[in-house]
Amino acid sequence: MTTISAGIDVGSGAVKVTVMDTDGADDHRMLAKVSERIRRREVMKVVDEAYQSALDQSGVELIHYIATTGEAGEVPFATGHFYGMTTHARGALYLAPESRAVLDVGALHTRALAIDAHGRVTDYKMTSQCASGSGQFLENIARYLGVSHEEIGSLSQAATQPEKVSSICAVLAETDVINMVSRGITTADILRGVHDSMAERFARLLRSLEFDGPVFVSGGLASDAGMLAALRDALERKASQDGRSREVVTHADAIFAGAIGAALWGGFRYRKLGQGGVAWQARAAVA
Amino acid sequence: MRTAIVDWARDLYEDLDFTAARRWLADHPGGRAGGYLPVYVPREILHACGFLPVGIHGGGDRLEIIRGDAFYQSYICHLPRSVIELAQSGRLDMLSAVLFPSTCDVIRNLSGMWKLLYPDVYVRYIDVPQVPDPAAAVDFYESELRQLVTDLAAVSGLMPDDDALRRSIALYNGKRRAIRALYAARQARPWDLPTEELYLLLRAGEVVPAEEFVTQVERYLAAIEADPGRPRDNSRVVVTGAFCEQPPLGLIKSIERAGCYVVDDDFVLGARFLTGAVSLDGSPLRALARAFVETETRTSVLYEGDLQRKRDLMHERAAAAGAEGVIFATPSFCDPALLDQPMLRKGAEAAGLPCIAFKYSENTGQFQQFREQAGTFADSLKLWSGGPA
Numbered sequence: 001m002t003t004i005s006a007g008i009d010v011g012s013g014a015v016k017v018t019v020m021d022t023d024g025a026d027d028h029r030m031l032a033k034v035s036e037r038i039r040r041r042e043v044m045k046v047v048d049e050a051y052q053s054a055l056d057q058s059g060v061e062l063i064h065y066i067a068t069t070g071e072a073g074e075v076p077f078a079t080g081h082f083y084g085m086t087t088h089a090r091g092a093l094y095l096a097p098e099s100r101a102v103l104d105v106g107a108l109h110t111r112a113l114a115i116d117a118h119g120r121v122t123d124y125k126m127t128s129q130c131a132s133g134s135g136q137f138l139e140n141i142a143r144y145l146g147v148s149h150e151e152i153g154s155l156s157q158a159a160t161q162p163e164k165v166s167s168i169c170a171v172l173a174e175t176d177v178i179n180m181v182s183r184g185i186t187t188a189d190i191l192r193g194v195h196d197s198m199a200e201r202f203a204r205l206l207r208s209l210e211f212d213g214p215v216f217v218s219g220g221l222a223s224d225a226g227m228l229a230a231l232r233d234a235l236e237r238k239a240s241q242d243g244r245s246r247e248v249v250t251h252a253d254a255i256f257a258g259a260i261g262a263a264l265w266g267g268f269r270y271r272k273l274g275q276g277g278v279a280w281q282a283r284a285a286v287a
Numbered sequence: 288m289r290t291a292i293v294d295w296a297r298d299l300y301e302d303l304d305f306t307a308a309r310r311w312l313a314d315h316p317g318g319r320a321g322g323y324l325p326v327y328v329p330r331e332i333l334h335a336c337g338f339l340p341v342g343i344h345g346g347g348d349r350l351e352i353i354r355g356d357a358f359y360q361s362y363i364c365h366l367p368r369s370v371i372e373l374a375q376s377g378r379l380d381m382l383s384a385v386l387f388p389s390t391c392d393v394i395r396n397l398s399g400m401w402k403l404l405y406p407d408v409y410v411r412y413i414d415v416p417q418v419p420d421p422a423a424a425v426d427f428y429e430s431e432l433r434q435l436v437t438d439l440a441a442v443s444g445l446m447p448d449d450d451a452l453r454r455s456i457a458l459y460n461g462k463r464r465a466i467r468a469l470y471a472a473r474q475a476r477p478w479d480l481p482t483e484e485l486y487l488l489l490r491a492g493e494v495v496p497a498e499e500f501v502t503q504v505e506r507y508l509a510a511i512e513a514d515p516g517r518p519r520d521n522s523r524v525v526v527t528g529a530f531c532e533q534p535p536l537g538l539i540k541s542i543e544r545a546g547c548y549v550v551d552d553d554f555v556l557g558a559r560f561l562t563g564a565v566s567l568d569g570s571p572l573r574a575l576a577r578a579f580v581e582t583e584t585r586t587s588v589l590y591e592g593d594l595q596r597k598r599d600l601m602h603e604r605a606a607a608a609g610a611e612g613v614i615f616a617t618p619s620f621c622d623p624a625l626l627d628q629p630m631l632r633k634g635a636e637a638a639g640l641p642c643i644a645f646k647y648s649e650n651t652g653q654f655q656q657f658r659e660q661a662g663t664f665a666d667s668l669k670l671w672s673g674g675p676a
Contacts, residue, residue: 065520073544080520080669081546083662120671121663269520269669 003270004031005065006054006280007263008047009087009256010072012136013107013220014038017050018259019058022267028094032058033256047075055280063280067266069258079279082265085111090119090264091257092216096249100213103202103231104257105221107136112205119261125205135220138227141177141194145187152191156226159192166197173197195230203234206246214247222254289510292503293484296491300536303350303373307494308341309381315339319443321384324370324394325531326588327557328386328413329575331565332435334497335455337445338384342493342555345369348535348650358400359393364620365648366532367397374404383442384409386435388557390531390588391623409442411435417590421580429576436572452571459565462497465504466559470551472508474608477523477548478516483540489555490533521548522668525601525610527631528617528624530556530586532649541654542614545661546669551608553586560584587623597627598634605640611668614661615644641672 002023009016019032034057036050055063068078069087084104092102092115102113114123127134142152163185166172173194180190206215215235221227232248239245253260299307308320321338323330330340346352346369354375355368373379385408387398398412414431416424440446447455469488473480488507492500526542530553542549562583566574591597601613613635617624632642643664645657 073546076517078519082669083545083659083666085659085663086666086670265666265670272670273520 003064003267004060004062005067005263005266005270006051006063007087007259007261007266008051008066008068008072008075008078009084009258009262010043010047010068010070010075011106011220011258012038012071013139014255015043015046015050015072016256016259017047017054018256018263019054019060019063020260020263020267022264028264028267030253030256030260031060033253033259035255043071044075047072055282061282062278064278065266065270066279067262067269069262077280080266080269082262084258085113085121085124086119087258087261087265088218089113089115089121089261091259091261092218093117093119094260094264095251095253095257096214096216098214099216099249101206101209101211101215101246102257103206103215103217103219105135105202105217105219105227107139107220108134110134110202110205110219112202112209114209114211122211123209125208127201127205137173138194138198138221138224141174142191144174144177145181145190147187147191153223153225153227155188156191156195156224157229159186159188161189162192162196163189164196165190165193191226192230195224195226196234199227199230199234202231203238206235207238207242214249216254216257217248217250218254218257220255222250222257223252288506289514292507292510293487295503296484296487299491299494300487301349302494303346304378305341305381305494308339311339311496312381317444319383320381321386321439322379322382323386323557324388324390324397325366325533325555325557326388326390326586327415327560327579328388329432329435329579330497330558331452331455331459331575332432332439333384333386334458335447335452336436336439337443338439339496341382342490342557343370343373343379343385344490344493344533344555345649346373347533348537348652350650352650362620363393364532364618365650366618367393369649370397371400374401382408384411384439387412388588389413389415391621393622394531409438411438415589416580419592424580425573425576428579429570429573432572432576449571453567456565456571456575457567458497460567461501462492463559463561464564465501466492468508469504470559472511474550476511476515476518477521477550478518479511481543482526482549482552482554483536483543486536486539486554489558492558493555520669521546522612522665523548523550523608523610524612524614524665524668525550525605525608526552526554526614526616527601527604528615528621528628528644529554530588530624532618532621534616534618534647535649535651537654538616538647538651538657541657542616542661545658546665547614547661550610551604556584556586587627594630597630598637601631601635601642602638602640605635610640611672612641612643612664614664615642617644617646619646619648641668 007018017034021029032054034054065079068081088104104111110127165176235246319338321333322341322343333340345366355372401410524547565578
């Protein structure tokens, strides 16, 4: 018997919702995925909209378990909540089963996790309170430069002489960027410099963990090709120092890793509890 | 109604000027206010001698410590510094007496400081029996209580007779019954009674008359009964170690928001230290002494000679509460809690109970690390462990 579960991942910048058909083995299917930017709206309204869209998209008539993750601890209709590390680990395994580490680059922080083949987190490191390791920082820089989110990756990859940016502090880095603009440095070179600075921090996080397998990049920056290229280069530089190469993988649905993981763990939990019942049912199905 | 009661409790919890006690004194000419520190003092005695018992639980995360640090070294817990700060800033100047229970050496030393700093205030260090012979223990403690009554009566001018003592005991039996009802309701339906609210009620009960507290608890229980919530798939945990210096409210909220139902704890333990009703028959002081000696509360401030019994404690508490794991949340530099913790944890883990431990101080302001630990712990209980103890 299959279990239908929903995962709701509330991040600092966006709400992601998935609906999954899980069967207790490995044959899980994603029935719906919705990502909705918050953009200064009330978070719970965005959650409601995104959840409803995902229900419509999936066409299901009932949900057995609604699992939340991220900052979604207050969602009133949730069945249960899972911590972000736990869900990103499981989501990474679903999207790239060979991965043994996860780099979750969110809007406000970045986490590196070492995971095992069952999705259990064996170790982790986080960027501290400094925002220069976060997606929000990159977005701010792009906004100063008049570049859209979608353009960042391709522009960065077109850089010819990347400019070095402070990798310690977001405030210093933003000052660096203002100086670069006044010195006439090209937008591409500035963006690649920013990417390199962030990648250097991420590589340091990953290097402090013990794992044997590819690194899966999740979160909003997983779709930034410039960021991925910078990370691969940074890890290659580290490999020349310690002799340990670390492959970087990602997936088109990497932004949904948390929501996927929440839904999968929700399904697992539903079967483990064995209590039956549903968390949501369409009116027509009830009738 | 529930929101109004919680707001009432929150206002009292946040009020570091003890306005409620001052108002009570203004409304009761001739009345006195008697303070006490954690963990346990017999509040009935204060009440019977004409005092409003006032719990002194430090300044939490709402008080800047300026003078308090001058009195204690850096390796001493935070509670006594903030208590000194409260006193030195005049916030405790309405107290005519302050009782210091035998919680630890730090509290004992604080009683000495109080005597030197405030010679006009009645100060007593309350010695409690720690011997295995119950008859000798009751005799000793009864004599201590009798001396306490005499001393407090000299301050207030009100010497209670046995009937007055019985009335006070009955009142506090009712207060403890109300607290037990809160704990029972939370254990059965933690989704209806968040620990954040329970804790606020307990703290409010430390500064208002027992009658007012009991009324509010009854109204609160009726309100949650009338508006049942929806259970969530959270992990059930025991939080232990916080019997003296109280955790910041943010820490309790962090544990709950991380996906845990707290189903047993030792917050404000002194208010429910006596686990059963104190007898109203015979000598009231002897009954109170016997209740203390025979109490089932087992905590680090009472001597436990049977090591196996101590090792079994967390498993027994978890089993009674239907908990799946134990969170040792201990104030930094709390000797009683931290000295017991290895044995308690070893016993819990030997019984198959997953545990985590972290340290806090009452003014801790950053909760991210607690959320991470509690969140991953809650997940590990749900995903990788067998089920309730």
